Structure formats: structure tokens, C-alpha cells
Amino acid sequence: xxDASKGSxxxxxxxxxxxxxxxxxxxxxxxxxxxxxxxxxxxxxxxxKIYSASLTELSNWxxxxxxxxxxxxxxxxxxxxLNYDIKFSAKNFSGAKKMVxxxxxxxxxxxxxxxxLIIDAQKLKESFFKPAQEKKEIEKPGKEIDLHIEKxxxxxxxxxxxxxxxxxxxxxxxxxxxxxxxxLPSIIFIHGVGNGTLKYEMQKIxxxxxxxxxxxxxxxxKFGYGAxxxxxx
Numbered sequence: 001x002x003d004a005s006k007g008s009x010x011x012x013x014x015x016x017x018x019x020x021x022x023x024x025x026x027x028x029x030x031x032x033x034x035x036x037x038x039x040x041x042x043x044x045x046x047x048x049k050i051y052s053a054s055l056t057e058l059s060n061w062x063x064x065x066x067x068x069x070x071x072x073x074x075x076x077x078x079x080x081x082l083n084y085d086i087k088f089s090a091k092n093f094s095g096a097k098k099m100v101x102x103x104x105x106x107x108x109x110x111x112x113x114x115x116x117l118i119i120d121a122q123k124l125k126e127s128f129f130k131p132a133q134e135k136k137e138i139e140k141p142g143k144e145i146d147l148h149i150e151k152x153x154x155x156x157x158x159x160x161x162x163x164x165x166x167x168x169x170x171x172x173x174x175x176x177x178x179x180x181x182x183x184l185p186s187i188i189f190i191h192g193v194g195n196g197t198l199k200y201e202m203q204k205i206x207x208x209x210x211x212x213x214x215x216x217x218x219x220x221x222k223f224g225y226g227a228x229x230x231x232x233x
Contacts, residue, residue: 008157012051015102016042020070020079026050028062035062047102055093055157063087066112084112090158097154108154141178144188144227147171147198168198173205180211180232188218190227199228206230 016022026038028051038050053061068082086092097106149156149164152171156164172189179187191198206212211233218229 008055010053010055011049012053013047013100013103013107014038014042014050014066015047015100016044017102018070019044020072020076022068022082023071024048024050024066024068027065027067029065030062034065045102047100058088058090061088082113086110086112090155094155094158138178138181140182141175141184141187143184144190145171145175146190148190148192165198165201169201169205172202176206176209176230179230184232186229186231188227188229190223192226193224202228 014022014024014026021044022042024038024040024042025036027034028037029035038048040048042048051064064084064086066082066084070079070082092110093108095108098109099105100107100109147168149159149168152167153159153164159167168191175187175189189202191202203215206215206228213231213233215228215230217223217225218227
């Protein structure tokens with residue numbers, strides 16, 4: 001997970017969601033040379049910081065090797081030692097963050113053990129006779145939609161300009177459609193000034209949209225020329 005106070009620094013935590021104590025180690029490997037980076041005991045339902053690195057140096061990160069033994073003082077089924085090997089890439093940070101209860105905040109996550117596959121015969125049977133889900137209700141959008149890419153994606157530093165524009169336009173289109181469905185009189189899109197590409201592409205869409213009455217710069221004293229208000233029919 002990133003440290004907001006230190007820009008691009010990312011901290012790595014080992015989260016033990018099991019009922020076992022973990023005797024864990026982290027080794028890093030670079031150019032066939034291995035270095036021990038962490039060794040310790042992690043209690044059940046606990047979390048430990050094991051490493052930190054800068055996202056800007058992602059391409060130079062070493063390979064991570066995590067090993068762990070499971071220990072319990074109670075009678076339980078035997079578990080094989082954990083061996084996990086990974087070379088992180090931009091793809092590992094391209095998804096949305098998830099809430100990690102033991103950390104009490106959101107973070108990028110990678111599961112390093114395999115979940116036990118449990119087949120519930122009754123639930124499997126019910127799934128065959130379950131009717132198709134009803135179409136989800138479209139959520140009413142807010143009065144103002146912020147299209148700044150850093151508000152939409154945590155991994156924006158890994159995206160190309162084209163990818164960022166496509167993401168912004170997708171959010172714009174969905175919010176516009178939702179506003180029309182809910183018969184809102186108008187909706188404001190905050191796009192910033194920038195080089196004007198996003199604003200231009202938006203205006204191409206709303207300029208020929210049959211449900212759009214008109215559009216104009218929104219509250220110049222508040223947004224300058226960085227927002228557009230769309231008035232709907």
C-alpha cells in the first residue's frame with residue numbers, strides 16, 4: 001500500500017487471516033543474488049510490515065520470495081509450507097484497491113496462498129434453478145462528477161494518455177446516461193483545463209446528443225474554465 005505522506009513509496013504488509021501462527025521469511029533476489037529482508041512470527045489475524053520500495057523504481061525492484069510454516073498448538077489438519085515467488089509489475093497495481101480489515105484501510109492486494117476449495121452441494125443445486133437476476137437499478141449520479149484521472153484510478157501513473165482519456169470518457173458517458181434516466185435538469189462535469197482534449201471529446205458527444213438541451217462553462221468563479229454544465233431535456 002502507498003504512503004500518502006511520502007509520495008510514491010509503497011509499503012508491503014503480510015496479512016495473516018488464518019488461525020495459524022506463521023513463521024515467515026521474505027527474501028529478495030536480484031541478478032542471482034539473494035538477500036534476507038524479513039523473518040519473524042506473525043500471530044493469527046495479524047499484519048506485519050515486511051518491505052518498502054518506491055513505485056518510480058518499479059522496473060528495478062528485485063524478485064520477492066516468501067516462505068512460511070504454519071503452526072498451531074491445537075489439533076488440526078496438516079498444511080504444506082508456503083512458498084511464493086513473484087516479480088511485481090505495473091499490472092499488480094493496475095486494479096482498484098480493496099479494503100483490508102486488519103489494516104483498517106484500502107490497499108492493493110495479492111493473495112499468496114491458495115484458498116481451500118469447498119463445494120456446497122446444496123448451493124450448487126440451487127444455482128442450477130436460480131432465476132436470472134433482475135437488471136440492476138441505475139444509481140442516481142451526484143450533481144457534480146469529477147473526471148480528474150487521479151480521482152478515478154489509483155494506478156493512473158501507469159496508464160497511457162489514451163487509456164486515461166478512455167476511462168474518463170467512460171465515466172462521463174455513464175454519469176450522463178444516469179442523469180438522463182433520473183431526469184435530472186442538469187449535471188456538472190469537472191474536467192480541468194489541461195490541454196482541452198477531454199473537454200473537446202465530451203463536447204463532441206453532448207453536442208449531438210438528443211437528450212441534451214445545451215451546455216456551457218459551469219460557475220466560472222468556482223471552476224474557471226475547468227467544468228462544463230450539461231442541461232438536459
